Amino acid sequence: MEDRRDIIISIHPKYVADIVSRVKNHEFRNYLLPASVKRLWIYETSPLSSIRYIATISHGKRPGEICNPDGQSNDEFDRGDLEGCAKYAYEILKLEQLPKSYSLNGLKIKGWLKGAPQKYCFLKPAMREAACTLPLQLLFGPDEQNLDLSNDVNSDGEEPVNE
DSSP: OOOOSEEEEEEOHHHHHHHHTTSOOEEEESSOOOTTOOEEEEEEOTTTOEEEEEEEEOOOBOTTSOOOTTSTTHHHHHHTTTTTTOSEEEEEEEEEEEEEEEEHHHHHHTTSOSSOOSSEEEOOHHHHHHHHTSOOEEEESOOGGGSOOTTOOOTTSOOOOOO
16 A cells, blocks of 8 residues: 655745744645645755755644744734635644755656646655665654654555554
């Protein structure tokens, strides 16, 4: 069964910089991501056109559920002022940096992407396998063993089975 916890999602480089600097602690979207999604592989749009970061995220929050004024646009989202632009907010719980960037051209050559994600796409198993061998640099967030992913759900909606 295909793992549906990781997606590649496009974010403008300015907003990626805001996430890295922790000015922005939620990613806002007009759509709800599948409940199985736990990590965003951040594809930085033009001019960078590459993947450098992996963010572990919360479930989708609705206006009024953030209750944290410390992040860029959090208060506006909670008040509903971003209606039409953002219906859901995903808290950035952890951010890791890959040891090297994956360019769009390189991703296409390896068959991991056909083009820049327009909305999002699920991570291909071959990309996950290749990336699992790389040492990730923790930029912020809890250690993986301390991060509660107990609410993981498989793509069929079933709780994962511990083997």
